[in-house]
Amino acid sequence: MNFEKENILNRIKQAKSIVITSHVSPDGDAIGSSLAMYHFIASWNSKVEVLVPNDFPNFLNWLEGSENIRLYDKNVNEGKALLSNADILFCLDYNETSRTAFMKEAIDNSKAFKILIDHHIGSPSWPDLNLSVVGASSTCELVFDFIKSLNPIELSLNKNLAECLYTGLLTDTGNFQFSATTTKVHLQVAELIEAGVMPDVVHNHINNSFDVQRLQFFGYCIAEKMKILKQYKLAYMFVSVAEMHRYNIQTGGTEGLVNEPMKIADIDISVLFKEDKDKIKISFRSKRDIDVSSFANRFYEGGGHRNAAGGVSLLSMEETEKQFIERLGYFNIV
Ligand code: 5GP
Numbered sequence: 089m090n091f092e093k094e095n096i097l098n099r100i101k102q103a104k105s106i107v108i109t110s111h112v113s114p115d116g117d118a119i120g121s122s123l124a125m126y127h128f129i130a131s132w133n134s135k136v137e138v139l140v141p142n143d144f145p146n147f148l149n150w151l152e153g154s155e156n157i158r159l160y161d162k163n164v165n166e167g168k169a170l171l172s173n174a175d176i177l178f179c180l181d182y183n184e185t186s187r188t189a190f191m192k193e194a195i196d197n198s199k200a201f202k203i204l205i206d207h208h209i210g211s212p213s214w215p216d217l218n219l220s221v222v223g224a225s226s227t228c229e230l231v232f233d234f235i236k237s238l239n240p241i242e243l244s245l246n247k248n249l250a251e252c253l254y255t256g257l258l259t260d261t262g263n264f265q266f267s268a269t270t271t272k273v274h275l276q277v278a279e280l281i282e283a284g285v286m287p288d289v290v291h292n293h294i295n296n297s298f299d300v301q302r303l304q305f306f307g308y309c310i311a312e313k314m315k316i317l318k319q320y321k322l323a324y325m326f327v328s329v330a331e332m333h334r335y336n337i338q339t340g341g342t343e344g345l346v347n348e349p350m351k352i353a354d355i356d357i358s359v360l361f362k363e364d365k366d367k368i369k370i371s372f373r374s375k376r377d378i379d380v381s382s383f384a385n386r387f388y389e390g391g392g393h394r395n396a397a398g399g400v401s402l403l404s405m406e407e408t409e410k411q412f413i414e415r416l417g418y419f420n421i422v
């Protein structure tokens with residue numbers, strides 16, 4: 089990682105307030121990278137907070153430090169004050185401030201020195217220091233590089249921090265299956281295990297922590313809601329708020345659902361439409377060189393990575409479905 093290390097370390101040591109932020113509906117990489125950075129910074133400067141727009145899934149609340157994470161939507165005044173008083177703002181796992189939703193304006197207005205570390209497509213000019221690497225497996229991979237380049241690893245890698253990094257590497261690579269799972273990722277994993285991470289413990293927290301209703305909800309969606317369009321090798325599902333209520337689905341409870349149809353050999357694209365209060369949140373997954381990020385960007389104000397992207401629709405469920413099917417010609421053209 090190429091940046092003025094002395095300068096950044098001095099800034100970190102001297103800052104009166106450092107705030108670490110991530111995107112709305114934070115996932116394992118967002119929370120893992122933010123908490124890893126939090127533990128690292130705390131060893132230099134105790135005036136550090138993690139602030140995310142809204143709540144994160146329960147399966148991440150065992151990570152050390154997660155109990156200290158500030159939720160912007162729970163206390164907007166506190167969040168605004170943190171952002172306007174910060175000297176340094178870390179922006180992790182997003183590269184457009186719109187990804188922080190209702191926190192965007194306060195981030196845009198913050199005069200803090202903004203350090204971006206991200207792996208999504210894009211080359212933004214707003215950060216004061218941009219350490220992003222498009223195509224990296226995860227923000228955690230890059231936060232690991234950042235920490236290592238500032239500090240000899242044996243001084244900074246304790247088990248708690250290592251578990252945070254491992255969580256992001258694990259979740260953003262789909263349990264080490266996606267193409268970004270490079271030798272470097274595995275070498276980093278080896279170091280994290282050396283530092284005390286127990287892979288089975290983390291996997292059980294992240295992947296094997298369903299309650300009965302959540303697994304039954306997945307079963308219901310696959311059995312009753314999944315539609316297959318053979319000509320596009322595509323599967324899609326619409327899930328409503330009422331259905332999620334029926335199964336008592338909590339924050340983050342649909343995480344992973346979009347991956348289920350990808351287990352079918354003849355399916356190359358999976359799309360999940362999830363009803364929300366005022367919009368439909370869309371998740372896209374694809375195999376090989378099929379680019380769902382550009383599809384999400386072209387039609388759904390979204391983006392992400394080639395094989396995993398997201399976006400939104402502001403139409404009704406029926407209209408969204410009709411329009412989606414009309415748009416699928418896109419995959420034949422490109
Ligand atoms: P997920 O489907 O798991 O929510 O997101 C998949 C990927 O797409 C993640 O890397 C996420 O950051 C990105 N993503 C999800 N929703 C959006 C969106 O609305 N806009 C953009 N630009 N990226 C998104």
Ligand code: MN
Pocket residue numbers: 117118181207226227260
């Ligand atoms: Mn990520």
